[in-house]
Amino acid sequence: MTHRVKEILSWYGSDNPGTLTNLARLLNHGKLAGTGKVVMLPVDQGFEHGPASSFAPNPPAYDPRYHFELAIAAGCNAYTAPLGFLEAGAREFAGEIPLILKANNHDVLLAESDPTQALTDCHFFGWADRQ
Structure with missing residues (x-):
């Protein structure tokens, strides 16, 4: 996982693990995977x-x-x-x-x-x- 995705996920520390997992999947998919852009x-x-x-x-x-x-x-x-x-x-x-x-x-x-x-x-x- 890229530093940028880890940083974005850190902003949602109070969310449940399922939400964080789905957000990580979204941020790590497609041509912009890992960039923090969607x-x-x-x-x-x-x-x-x-x-x-x-x-x-x-x-x-x-x-x-x-x-x-x-x-x-x-x-x-x-x-x-x-x-x-x-x-x-x-x-x-x-x-x-x-x-x-x-x-x-x-x-x-x-x-x-x-x-x-x-x-x-x-x-x-x-x-x-x-x-």
């Missing part, structure tokens, strides 16, 4: 604004697994998305990239006059190295 691929526009407005220019993006592949190929530290997107590829891509559940979102299911968002428990999905 780049995540956040995907949710298809839910917030309707899939056609977001994915029509790039039809492969309709497949949730495409976003996993994109994040992995780009060397991102993590992929973050709503639960359904993560569930669609979590088994297939287990261990290849840390996953973060995007819990706050706005969808087109409610009228704009009703801004209440769906609330979901937030998790940093378990991530284990593949052998």
